[in-house]
Amino acid sequence: MSRPNFSSYTIEELLDCKQNIDRERWPERYQEILDVLASRVEDPTNKAEHDELIFTSFCEELRDDLTITIDDNLWPIITFFSKRLRRSVPSTFLDEVCPICASELNITQRFGSWNIACEKCDMSYSICERRAYF
Ligand SMILES: [Zn+2]
Numbered sequence: 001m002s003r004p005n006f007s008s009y010t011i012e013e014l015l016d017c018k019q020n021i022d023r024e025r026w027p028e029r030y031q032e033i034l035d036v037l038a039s040r041v042e043d044p045t046n047k048a049e050h051d052e053l054i055f056t057s058f059c060e061e062l063r064d065d066l067t068i069t070i071d072d073n074l075w076p077i078i079t080f081f082s083k084r085l086r087r088s089v090p091s092t093f094l095d096e097v098c099p100i101c102a103s104e105l106n107i108t109q110r111f112g113s114w115n116i117a118c119e120k121c122d123m124s125y126s127i128c129e130r131r132a133y134f
Contacts, residue, residue, distance in 0.1 A: 004017075004029070006029075006032050006033055006036045007036055009036070011037070011040060011041075011046060011049050011050050011053065012053055014033055014036060014037050014040070015037070015050070015053055015054070015057070017033050018030070018033045018034070018037065021033065037050070051100050051121060051123065052123065054099050054100055055098075055099060055100060055118070055121070055123045055125060056125055058099040059116050059125040059127055060127070062092060062093070062096065062116065062127065063127040063128075065092045066090060066092045066093075066114070066127065093105070093107050093114075093116075098118040098120065098121060098123075100118065100121050100123070101118065101120050101121055103118060103119075103120045105117065105118055106118070106119060112128060113126045113127060113128045114126065114127050114128075
């Protein structure tokens with residue numbers, strides 16, 4: 001395996017490597033990825049792209065959790081019968097904070113999709129519930 005030239009990677013590729021690299025096996029490569037990313041985000045345009053990618057993948061991960069939570073708790077059925085509960089937030093979202101600034105997220109539901117927003121970062125993302133039908 002030839003040594004990867006991380007400085008030629010896009011931010012998206014770098015984040016992907018950072019997430020998937022075997023850190024135990026390639027500690028110096030992992031560090032190199034961190035270093036390249038750190039120098040890349042000194043440019044505000046890159047920083048915006050970087051933050052958006054982080055926020056988006058964070059929300060996509062929440063979507064996966066949300067599917068499981070809803071299946072486990074039969075959440076859609078419960079909310080169907082309760083207007084009060086329909087306004088509640090599933091446990092998936094509790095204690096979650098913005099992956100960028102760690103401040104509280106503003107989570108709202110509209111037409112079966114969840115909008116996750118951080119006012120501080122001026123970032124928002126919508127995820128649809130994947131419902132399980134019986
Ligand atoms: Zn934030």
